[in-house]
Amino acid sequence: MNKKGIISFSLIFIVWAQFSIKAQNFGDSIKPCPIKSLPELFKKKDSVLIVKPQKNNFFLIIPIIGSQPATGFSYGFVTQYTFKGKKIDDKYSSINLGATFTEKKQLLLNFKNSVMLKNNNIYLSGDWRFYIFSQPNYGLGTDIIPRASKDDDFDLNALKEPMNYNYFKFHQTASWEVKNNYYVGAGVHLDWYTTITDENLDIANGQFTNHYNYSQKYGFNDKEYVVNGASLNLLYDSRDNQINTNRGMFANINYRFNPALTKSQYASSVLFMEYRYFLPLSKYNEQHVFSLWATGQFVTTGNVPYLNLPSIGWDQRSRSGKGYTQGLFRGQKMVYLETEYRFPITCNQLISGTLFANFTSASDKDRDIKLFQYIQPAVGVGLRILIDKATRTNLIFNYAWGRHSKAFYLNAGESF
Template sequence: MIKFLIPFFIVLYGSQSTVNAQTNSDIDTSCPPKTVFELFKKKDSILVVKPIKNSFLLVIPIIGVQPATGFSYGATGQYTFKGKGASDKYSSANLGVTFTTKKQMLINVKNNVLLKNNKIYLRGDYRLYIFTQPNYGLGTNIIPKNRDDSDFDIESIKEPMDYNYFKFHQTASWEIKKDFYVGGGVEIDWYSTIIDKNLDVENGKFTNHYNYSIQNGFNDKEYFVNGLSVNFIYDSRDNQINTRKGWFANVNYRFNGDLFNDQKASNVLNTEVRYFVPLDPKKEQFILGFWAFGQFVTNGTVPYLNLPALGWDQRSRSGEGYTQGLFRGNSLAYLQVELRFPITCNQLLSGTVFTNYTSASNKYDNIGLLQYVQPAFGFGLRLLIDKATRTNLVFDYAIGNQSKGFYLNAGETF
């Protein structure tokens, strides 16, 4: 699947707070002075005073074309802000609204907010989808290992589905030690008006979704997954918008109850680690980043559409090179490695090369996690649109096994 996203215009707004002192040593002297995109005005004095921006609003109207949605249009906005304290870190909140010619509506709201001098950490993911998305079965063995296998057509395993999806995931965590947070959250998922287009029970034509639902006692037209979670976070990143150094780790253990008809009790473990290494202590713009996460149904069963799946992380950024939901399973593991580097001295333009690997299990066919791994690789450009928050406009192109994609986003992939 190839997706094209075209921004018509960008709306920028920033507010400033108290002044900060910067020394001339903060400037990258490896670039000729005339080409430096001056973050600070160069003067003969030892100290230079420059206002620091506390907030930044980015709005991007978007046009898109892809097989699952047809022609799509809408807008996405990201608000980045921080408190007035010198040690306060930037927070972000995102809102996206998209409509399509297939009568779809996608509303996304995300938040990663630090309050009270970084003492309270809020993370949220809310969605309301009137949606169409094909399913392809369970496990990563659904695509042959050999990318050049001319006999395989990914369209041959596609199972189109329409459904409505409401998601409300919100956690709140409190700092108990520097950069370490403990808390809990509410997790609600509701799938309704499910139409399995390839399903024809009367003529004996079944789908992966239908077989899984019947085998595990779920209504194949509607189901809920509601629960509470315990949350553990470690976050030493210097900037969550565009990290140059530090760690982020999150462990979320979810307890789903059988509160309504056809619900099943289950437990789901979500783990995530991000690590950023500056390759040159004097030039922190050269960064090697690692992103790994795992999702595991540890007890009970969850409905088919709620199984761990590629591209359904908080910001839907995982798995570039593959369509969202292509790989799904009882357990899923993901790794991405990315090299970030400046292209121009003023960092107005930078680049990245990356690779990612996905594995999903299928216990019904005795396919274990890591038994089949699907790789992808790609490259991208970054356009700096706010130097204080280090917000970039992201253009990525990625190629996977029998799949490829073009992506445009606000903010780094991870």
């Protein structure tokens, strides 16, 4: 999307937000509507959605049928268990388990946890994965896509460097509340990449790839590598509901140390920072929400393997970088910003929508590409269908446009 398109989208975004808030405020002041969720409309046992609502918890199984740039057509399932303690002030927790198979013969197994224990005094956050994966790489830095709108002949596919590999990830942190909403904790992290095949690599004929050149320069085995470490964490969480937040703030600072435990490893450290902010825009209907999500990830000392460098789409929920394929932007330093306006469409809150925009910047120290020297934007729209009233869980559909790129997403739960 060119500069004029982004400006036009921003203006529409602002006008629509103001109109929607005023219309909803007027409607709410006349006649409030009872909230309805999808299961109340479909009671059949053979429904596509299998929902088992219980007191203070909610279990969901949904089939996954969709398409994304990194996977192509995919199918599988996602289960989500949302629960909370018996006290009124207890916050909701969620555990997700998913399995997906794609037309590119990828197998994706995911287990995610974001759990509050002992009256919100302990916060657990985990991201466990096993992937039999294939993904093209495009090099480092966000300058790989030209920002000039006149480059209509630009073909992103020409930059693809296809790769196949297996990936095992185990990231788990535990934090303890030291003051109201403030947490301190630690974590363990393991990233293991095996059977890496660089399809465009042909050493005999002098054909090299970004992954191979990077691995050779920094002494990594281009067929297999592992990064393991421990982290210290500082957290602040005042969100009213982590499943679908209407108000509050979340901030996280994670500093990870990766020691050299074997001869094939190199010591390094990585700083990760995250900030989320949620502001209700209407005093009558808190579904009108302005939200902000910002992350920064920086290799602060040493070097990490190519596939372990900061990149889009590899956050815990794999939601960053909408509009672009997973892993398209990668670098030693990366900053990501996303803003979203969430609004009701129907009075009973069954259907709601979103307008969003995001920006990504990544560096490449080998070519002296600085952070924020090149910024890649994207914009998009989304539709939400309420599937559980108590937890405010939505089935979400997003469509996003980036520069020379676009993508559709189907998920359960908000992006952030």
